[in-house]
Amino acid sequence: MASPVTPGAEDRLRRWLIRRAGELRGRPLAIDERIPVGTLGSLVLERAAMAARGLARFPTRSPRPFVGRGVRLRAKHRLLFGRGVTFGHGSLVDATSVHGVTLGNGVTVGRNTRIECTGSVATLGAGLAVGDGTGLGTDSLYGCAGGITIGRDTIVGNYVSFHSEDHVFASRELPIRDQGVTHQGIEVGDGCWIGSRVTVLDGARIGDGCVIAAGAVVVAGDYPPYGVYGGVPARLLRERSR
Template identity: 65%
Template sequence: MSRSTAVLNSLATKVKGSSYMIDARIPITGLTRIAAERAAMRTRAIAIFGRRGATAFVGQGARVWTRGQVRFGPGTTFGHGSLVDAMSTDGVTFGRNVSVGRNTRIECTGNLQQLGRGITVGDNVGLGTDCLYGCAGGIEIGDDCLVGNYVTFHSENHVADRRDIPIRLQGVRHAGIRVGKDCWIGAKATVLDGANIGDGCVIAAGAVVTAGDYAPYGIYGGVPARLLRYRDDTG
């Protein structure tokens, strides 16, 4: 292991709060580029958040609106081109080592007639790239979750009970979305309002998770998502 790799391992371990080993096969040129990029992201974080940004990283073109309602733990990354709009009753709360992927949007309020609720995310969570989190009805995501790319969350539903009034004028309902700890949500999945995903679940790529309870440690897939099997606990 080169001295440079050892130094970066030490820095990464300090930021993440747990052991982190960089693959020794990565060339020094790649490590140098990554280190320079992270340094620039740290500088942007301080420019945006002040002193509390000293533990975060903000990518190029990332936007954070209503910053006073954004709370985050050490190691949080706002990826390149991402958007976090925290205007809501509860704001945005991230734990340690949360990664908002490139071009991912977190929108806490859908319209100005009704302030949204917001989003709470636990520790060590990857929120994917090119994702949409519509947080009007509230979203909760537990520790150690993985969210694939192009996943969308929609925590509100339009009311469509009457035919004599346009749907757009009938208002919305909110039940909220909950994702337990240690879940993996596959690429291009859609999670709808009222979904309650238990701990340890796997959601297959492209699945549509509708309102309802999803038992812990289940593997769910399809449109709408249904139980395929339970995860094997034998190791």
């Protein structure tokens, strides 16, 4: 019968796994000590598999991303990324656009998230640019026809949607689908937190350090820095304290 792992050996293994996980991710990780060693080992193996997929998808490029299972990447020549970028399982990135998709160092595209840069073949879309350290949550949609810019170190929650395109409906005589679209673009600053199930519409400009409450609808207009906004449509609830 095999002898159990001693506490000292388990501690050394834990430290090694945490160090290896940080190396694979490209930055140090804070990991709760209560997480079992076996779980850490599984995470490291999963990360290594994602690194291998990145090598297979981008054999001649460096740095290479971490690529999850079932990831679809279209117009890869228009896709630029820094170190430690992750494409979560089942995500889609279609970079077909004027400016393509640029993802800074450490950007994470969450599971099942879709980035679509062109909404119609009639008009080539603008694209997406995301700053270092930003996380794009799971099960989200980024419609980048009019262009989306998101700053550094911003958190985007799950089930969030961005729509940088708006339909014209001025005429009652013509079907809305025949009246064309407008593109103002969307801007999100540095260090923001966009809550779960938020909808951000074309023309919204969210300043640095803003918090958008879960379920809010952010319409066209300016949202000054360091405000907490919520509601439908989103309005200022309070300013963040210093």
